[in-house]
Amino acid sequence: MKLKSILIGAVAAALAMTAGTSMAADYGKQELTVIGSWGFLDHWKEREGPFWTEQIPEATGGAITANAKSLTELGASGFEVMRMLQVGAADVVYAVATYVSQDSPELEGADLPGLVSDLATYRKVIESYRSIIEREINDKYNGKLMVIYAWPSQEMWCNLGDRSKKEVMLSELEGKKIRTYSVPLGDFIEGIGGTAVTIAFGEVVPSLQRGVADCGITGTLPAYNAKWWQVVTHNIQVKLGYAASFMAINNDTWNGLTPDTQALLLEQAARHEEDFWTATANMEDVALRCNTDGPCELGQTGNMVPVVPSAEDQARVKQIFNEVVGARWAKRCGTQKCIDEWNATIGKVAGVELSL
Numbered sequence: 001m002k003l004k005s006i007l008i009g010a011v012a013a014a015l016a017m018t019a020g021t022s023m024a025a026d027y028g029k030q031e032l033t034v035i036g037s038w039g040f041l042d043h044w045k046e047r048e049g050p051f052w053t054e055q056i057p058e059a060t061g062g063a064i065t066a067n068a069k070s071l072t073e074l075g076a077s078g079f080e081v082m083r084m085l086q087v088g089a090a091d092v093v094y095a096v097a098t099y100v101s102q103d104s105p106e107l108e109g110a111d112l113p114g115l116v117s118d119l120a121t122y123r124k125v126i127e128s129y130r131s132i133i134e135r136e137i138n139d140k141y142n143g144k145l146m147v148i149y150a151w152p153s154q155e156m157w158c159n160l161g162d163r164s165k166k167e168v169m170l171s172e173l174e175g176k177k178i179r180t181y182s183v184p185l186g187d188f189i190e191g192i193g194g195t196a197v198t199i200a201f202g203e204v205v206p207s208l209q210r211g212v213a214d215c216g217i218t219g220t221l222p223a224y225n226a227k228w229w230q231v232v233t234h235n236i237q238v239k240l241g242y243a244a245s246f247m248a249i250n251n252d253t254w255n256g257l258t259p260d261t262q263a264l265l266l267e268q269a270a271r272h273e274e275d276f277w278t279a280t281a282n283m284e285d286v287a288l289r290c291n292t293d294g295p296c297e298l299g300q301t302g303n304m305v306p307v308v309p310s311a312e313d314q315a316r317v318k319q320i321f322n323e324v325v326g327a328r329w330a331k332r333c334g335t336q337k338c339i340d341e342w343n344a345t346i347g348k349v350a351g352v353e354l355s356l
Contacts (some may be wrong), residue, residue: 078095180199
């Protein structure tokens with residue numbers, strides 16, 4: 001009887017060990033090469049970097065680690081990262097959609113300036129268009145879309161010299177050299193009579209100092225963090241929309257991961273995405289105060305002159321979208337399928353219809 005009890009106990013222990021082994025996640029062992037955004041911006045410091053250097057290693061018990069570097073550390077501009085993903089030089093990249101749309105006009109479709117002016121509507125726009133962005137990243141860049149998010153409201157920041165000037169009309173920017181980072185933004189600048197100058201984000205401050213550009217376009221918080229307030233005088237608060245960004249993983253890398261690793265990354269990526277949207281919403285008003293006359297909980301006040309657009313200029317923004325930005329993008333997009341997809345998604349959310 002005693003022997004029988006011992007045998008039963010041994011079998012039960014063996015079964016328990018087998019069950020424990022089968023239930024343990026199989027993450028394999030791998031270090032991924034990750035390229036984030038700009039190292040001096042909050043998205044990298046508070047979300048992108050910690051996600052790969054802390055959260056994922058902790059969630060996988062150290063099985064999945066990352067050699068994660070920002071664009072700043074790499075001395076890169078941000079225009080080239082999808083090529084690096086495509087050829088496998090990077091396993092994971094964070095990219096601004098319009099920075100990397102050389103092979104895909106569709107990627108520009110989410111960020112046509114003058115279409116959307118509030119974050120809640122913009123998120124609906126992005127969600128409606130998500131499957132198209134996902135397809136384009138897969139087909140054009142051999143990547144799998146994992147996360148999509150927004151940079152804060154894109155506005156204009158100008159060096160107009162005289163800080164006593166409190167009102168500025170868009171018509172006064174005619175002839176000005178204005179930094180852009182995408183073709184649609186260039187279309188908008190040309191629509192107001194300015195000259196579009198494409199400058200990588202990390203090079204904007206010295207370009208403004210040297211007079212290569214008179215104004216620049218970027219998000220409210222990036223403008224503050226990059227200290228644009230040291231070289232410009234006015235924040236012209238014409239909301240040109242937001243800037244879609246995404247995290248993508250090389251398809252070959254993805255396919256080489258274990259099913260358990262894929263499932264965990266998808267779960268963690270969903271939380272990662274929500275963190276971005278929450279942060280962008282929370283920091284919008286803070287950044288506007290910090291760039292202008294405060295109070296600023298982030299540090300030094302920028303003391304730029306805030307310029308709220310007149311009703312006339314707000315109407316002009318919509319006119320430029322209809323007559324220039326949207327019309328030119330439709331021609332670049334070039335096919336009825338592309339236009340139909342946009343109209344059925346973004347156009348439906350925004351109440352706009354484009355045509356070839």
